[in-house]
Amino acid sequence: MADKLNVLELFAGVGGFRIGLENADKDLFHTKWSNQFEPARKSQDAFDVYSYRFPDSENIGIDVAEISDAKFRSMDADMIVGGFPCQDYSVARSKKDEMGIQGKKGVLFWQIIRAAKDIHPKYMIFENVDRLLKAPAKQRGRDFSIMLTALNSLGYSVEWRVINAAEYGRAQRRRRVYFFVFRNDLPYAKHLDEKYELDSLLMNDNSYDEYLFKDGLFAKQFPIKRELYKNRQAFYELPDDIVKASDEFTGKVFNTGVMRYGRYYTVDSIPDSGKQPTPLKDILQPENQVDDKYYVTDQKKIDKFAYLRGPKHIKRTSADGHTYTYSEGGMSPYEDISLPGRTMLTSEGSVNRSTHWLKINGKYRILTPIEAERMQDFPDNWTKYKIVDGEVKEVSDRMRMFFMGNALVTSIIERIGLGIKDIVNEYKE
Template sequence: MNNKLNVVELFAGVGGFRVGLEKADKKLFDTVWANQWEPSKKTQDAFDCYNSHFPSSENCNDDISKVPNKTFEDMNIDLLVGGFPCQDYSVARSLSKEKGIEGKKGVLFWEIKRIVEVSHPKYILLENVDRLLKSPSKQRGRDFSIMLATFRDLGYIVEWRIINAAEYGSSQRRRRIFIFAYDQSLAYAERQLDFSTGEILLKEGFFAQTFPVKEELYKNREAFVELPSDIVEISDTFSFEYHQAGIMIDGKVHTVHPEALDPQAVTLGDILQDESEVDEKFYLNENQIEKFAYLRGPKKIERTSKEGHKYIFSEGGMSPTDSLELPGRTMLTSEGTTNRSSHVVEVNGRKRFLTPIECERLNGFPDNWTATMGNRMRYFCMGNALVTQMIEKMGNTIKEIDAAETRNIAQISLNLH
């Protein structure tokens, strides 16, 4: 019996999913194909970084929409992973009516759907920004509902949860939504149906097992809904307020707002390099110190809109430097620039940016993981990356699920003989 899970990594970036899964079990998780392509860029820094750590002819640097179905049909994919962009998922009836629905061109979620349709992996693990649950602003929850209905129609049960990495052992307060879908014909799916959806969300489910939560919900936030059977109807008129966690089985949704059981944070101070290793260029000069004092200070500024009316732009103040006693704030792609969102730390009386190595540590990557590229791109890639420790934890849960699945298949085989 195959003792490996064939993994396909989409929108791979610098390999956060793969790093996390291999931390969980390098022998079990076998990445057989990966895709990373940055449109309209001559230099493919993220792909070059990925390929330098995982050199393989199966690493694809092409537009995913141009990769033919046959590539995935022949792969025997067990686990499909990817951090895909948050886009407009609206759909329409095709003109001929025969092809069903058509999603907007260039929306990468439809590439996930296409690959799942032709390969039907056992498990799917996706990551996105937490605002996905609320988009678009004029029809809250529509886009996520389209995604859930898509997986429903493909034969999957879906769990999701917004995870704040700092509540589960990371040095960064990074909130991201993770989506775990599993084939409803699996023994694991049948076992889950023995529980109520409430039990799944708070104790027995994929995320509750991986990231324990309190029994009491935050402000009693809980809701139920059944998705319309027609995805075009969802796209046109459906809206719903999703909470931080939830499950969808056969189109029936149960969503709640749980709280972390026992937050265990690593602080920003814990991941700093020794100052003797920090290059002088990362320290702020007087002009930068003055600029940061303004950027991070409170302000009220009169501005004029495009239409010509005046208004007051106001912004609250923030600490002049980031506390070394707390986890870092969410890292953005502008990290390392003179920007309000960049981290500024003060060590031995001197203020400085985080180094690229410290940014790698904030996401749980090995030191110098992104050393194949210049510093600006190193910061950019870490601002886009996921926290690999979270993937490691989820990888360990998938490992347990699949071990039980394998035992179940072996038992069925034994009974047949």
């Protein structure tokens, strides 16, 4: 059995990464530090929930940019994990023309790079919205190439995969891109160097197909078919310079790929889990456990949901006087509970088109906080309490829904954790 891996959880929310990793192996993954801070909010509810659930770790409730380099360097973290916000990653050279490449002010990915430079962890796991691979619209894939270039410059390899949780048996059709990042001097990385002949790596042949389709962490934990979607694949060599990666990127990025030593191979893969999605009905609470406040009897509100979910053709006038028609397709009047839920957003539970709208035995209602937690594979009532100034308080339903809209499907992280566990046990240092 491997020694413990000390973990730093950035952008921690209410602890989704930690739950997933501890479900994979609580003895292996030891989260010693967390950071959670909402700059636009006076109250720090997510931090307070995390602190209530995990009082044993050092929970840092300040802006990540305010954590000093010295503090990061003091952490003996073997892993950094986090789901960071998707922002504009465009860069410009610093005045000193050095590695001090600065992104747009407030871009949190650069804080991950700073932490990685200070800590030099063995592994990292990140999660983001899948549109990151196609951003920005005018230069698709550029933002992702900047990330790969930055991680390559620090001596890391990156494997990525877009995963729809429902396609691997879960109760939510939530598509997110996950990254498994590993240091190039680890035994696992050296094994890959030998197996896949480093000199020919990714050089316009299929030498890495076996890795992406069979041997890689994602291939083992989230199987895909041994075929390409629309025969799409691409190779690309990244520049050493981050500014060049930003200004000159012309490659393509698909939903599956691997980057090693500045070269990447990417394919458009097709899931092949062999598992049926979990239907929404399987995570709903029995009617006798659902409080009346989640049922909607106000006819005006019921009519509002019908309007929001219906098709629309609305004439609008732009600021410069141009008249146009805004069109929106219709949705089903209410959820089909024989299917997994749709992607949950932070507006869940409000009178909103994206809210899960249920009709059970002729009565309309919204999801309960417990059901929202189940959609993300959190334990029931995980977000019910928080601790503020040493006092335990209840969290509002609105904030509990907001947390889950921001969270991730913890069982996906659990599977990634199991993959890392296999690597750690097989490739000893």
